[in-house]
Amino acid sequence: MIDRPAELSIILSQAVDLVPAALHGSLGLFTDIDDTLTAEGRIDPPAAAALAELRAAGVPVIAITGRPLGWCLPLLGAWPLDAMVAENGGAALIPDGDGARIEFAQPAAERVRNAERLRAAAARVLREVPGATLARDSDGRVTDIAVDHSEFARLDEAQIQAVVRLMQEEGLTATVSSIHVNGWIGTHTKLSAAHWMLRRLYGRELAPEIGRWVYVGDSTNDQLMFGAFERSVGVANLRRFAAQLHTWPRWITRGERGAGFAEVARAVIAGLGR
Structure with a gap:
C-alpha cells in the first residue's frame, strides 16, 4: 500500500514489471465502473475488449459501483460480468437466464x-x-x-x-x-458487497482467499477496497485524487481508465498458469 506521495513515483516506475508477477494465480476481479471501465460515461473500448478476454479465459469479474440500480440493469446483459453491485453495496444484479435477479442488502x-x-x-x-x-x-x-x-x-x-x-x-x-x-443509510459498503457476492455466487467466504482476488478502482471511494485487497490496483487517473487519498493501491497502471483496466486483465490472464 502506498501511503506517501514519494512512494507513488516508485510504484509508477515499477508497475509494468511488478503487476504480472504479483497477479499470478488470481481467482478473479472486483472492479469499479466509472472512470475504471468507462470514459465519458461509456464503456472504454480497451475495457470492453478486456472483459471479453477475461470471460473467454474463465476469470470471474464482479463490478461494484455507486451507480444506481436502474442505470446498471441494462448493462448486466451487455457486459460479460458475473454480477453487478449497485449503489455502493445496496443492491445486486445477478444473471438469471436471459434476465437478472435483483437482490438487496436491506429488507x-x-x-x-x-x-x-x-x-x-x-x-x-x-x-x-x-x-x-x-x-x-x-x-x-x-x-x-x-x-x-x-x-x-x-x-x-x-x-x-x-x-x-x-x-x-x-x-x-x-x-x-x-x-x-x-x-x-446502513453499514453496507463496497467491501461488504464483495463478501456478499462471493458467498451468494459461489458459496465461498472471501476472507480465506481475499489475497488472490484483484480489486481495480480509480477514486477516493475505492480506498476501503485498496486497503483490504493485497492485489489492489488503481488506474492511472487515480492520481487526480492524490491530495485526498490516505490509502493507496498496491500498484498503479500506466494507462488511464479502460486502458489501465486492460493492463490488469492481461496480467491476470498471463498469470493463470494453465
Whole structure:
C-alpha cells in the first residue's frame, strides 16, 4: 500500500514489471465502473475488449459501483460480468437466464423507512450548498442519494466537503466517487458487497482467499477496497485524487481508465498458469 506521495513515483516506475508477477494465480476481479471501465460515461473500448478476454479465459469479474440500480440493469446483459453491485453495496444484479435477479442488502421495510430520511437529507443538501444538484441518474436510485460534482455539474472541493458533512450530519454514510457524492443509510459498503457476492455466487467466504482476488478502482471511494485487497490496483487517473487519498493501491497502471483496466486483465490472464 502506498501511503506517501514519494512512494507513488516508485510504484509508477515499477508497475509494468511488478503487476504480472504479483497477479499470478488470481481467482478473479472486483472492479469499479466509472472512470475504471468507462470514459465519458461509456464503456472504454480497451475495457470492453478486456472483459471479453477475461470471460473467454474463465476469470470471474464482479463490478461494484455507486451507480444506481436502474442505470446498471441494462448493462448486466451487455457486459460479460458475473454480477453487478449497485449503489455502493445496496443492491445486486445477478444473471438469471436471459434476465437478472435483483437482490438487496436491506429488507423492504427498512428500505421504505430509509427512503424518507434520504429525501430529507437530499433536500437539505440542495438547500444549504449553493450549486448542488442531484445526479441525473437519481430516478434509478433505490437505496441512496447522489449529488453531482463532476459528471454534468461542477463543485469545488469546499462544496464537495460541505455535501459530505451535511450527509453525515443527517446520519448517512457519505463517499466521494470520481463523479458523485453518494450518501446512504446502513453499514453496507463496497467491501461488504464483495463478501456478499462471493458467498451468494459461489458459496465461498472471501476472507480465506481475499489475497488472490484483484480489486481495480480509480477514486477516493475505492480506498476501503485498496486497503483490504493485497492485489489492489488503481488506474492511472487515480492520481487526480492524490491530495485526498490516505490509502493507496498496491500498484498503479500506466494507462488511464479502460486502458489501465486492460493492463490488469492481461496480467491476470498471463498469470493463470494453465
